[in-house]
Amino acid sequence: DGGITQSPKYLFRKEGQNVTLSCEQNLNHDAMYWYRQDPGQGLRLIYYSQIVNDFQKGDIAEGYSVSREKKESFPLTVTSAQKNPTAFYLCASTPGQGWETQYFGPGTRLLVL
Amino acid sequence: GEDVEQSLFLSVREGDSSVINCTYTDSSSTYLYWYKQEPGAGLQLLTYIFSNMDMKQDQRLTVLLNKKDKHLSLRIADTQTGDSAIYFCAERLPGSTLGRLYFGRGTQLTVWP
Numbered sequence: 300d301g302g303i304t305q306s307p308k309y310l311f312r313k314e315g316q317n318v319t320l321s322c323e324q325n326l327n328h329d330a331m332y333w334y335r336q337d338p339g340q341g342l343r344l345i346y347y348s349q350i351v352n353d354f355q356k357g358d359i360a361e362g363y364s365v366s367r368e369k370k371e372s373f374p375l376t377v378t379s380a381q382k383n384p385t386a387f388y389l390c391a392s393t394p395g396q397g398w399e400t401q402y403f404g405p406g407t408r409l410l411v412l
Numbered sequence: 413g414e415d416v417e418q419s420l421f422l423s424v425r426e427g428d429s430s431v432i433n434c435t436y437t438d439s440s441s442t443y444l445y446w447y448k449q450e451p452g453a454g455l456q457l458l459t460y461i462f463s464n465m466d467m468k469q470d471q472r473l474t475v476l477l478n479k480k481d482k483h484l485s486l487r488i489a490d491t492q493t494g495d496s497a498i499y500f501c502a503e504r505l506p507g508s509t510l511g512r513l514y515f516g517r518g519t520q521l522t523v524w525p
Contacts, residue, residue: 303454305454332512339420339517339518340517341500341515341517341518342500342515344512389454389455391455393511394511399511400457400502400504400511401511401513402457403447403454403455404454405453405454406453406454408452
């Protein structure tokens with residue numbers, strides 16, 4: 300049963316704390332993406348990775364970090380430098396060929412205590 | 413590719429047709445996509461169209477593309493309450509980073525019984 304999984308579904312962060320959101324895919328896709336979604340603002344790209352051990356900043360990378368040590372995994376860390384982290388975070392992947400588009404995970408909602 | 417525009421809200425009665433509109437700025441776009449997002453969930457691909465096509469039909473969904481005006485629309489026939497969701501259009505540019513998409517802000521469709 301192929302797909303993208305994200306965990307946890309809900310995550311709470313205390314002030315000054317780093318938290319890590321998990322994203323795993325078993326679709327054998329090369330490229331993976333992290334988006335942030337705020338009400339009425341659509342999706343904004345945080346980071347993306349085209350290949351293992353390589354990643355690039357998206358449009359709103361400040362306060363976030365990622366790693367891509369394995370093809371199937373692309374975790375996102377929300378650092379204490381991100382002053383407004385409350386949002387819905389979506390992970391996506393794509394083989395990137397032809398018309399093939401991005402396939403999305405179910406999302407993680409991050410809330411600040 | 414960064415200015416994909418959509419109206420934010422649309423309300424229709426059950427059984428009517430819904431038309432969701434989108435404008436994009438890059439005339440060299442290759443593929444254009446429509447996604448659906450239900451509350452608290454990830455994005456689900458509904459359909460896509462290649463930029464050399466004018467129309468694509470898939471069951472209750474009809475996509476129309478006006479390349480001259482850079483206008484994309486999604487028509488949902490016989491709209492049902494289960495169609496209530498946020499609909500995103502997205503464009504993929506030729507030569508863009510592997511699979512990168514640019515999204516509109518989403519249109520909230522509300523279907524009244």
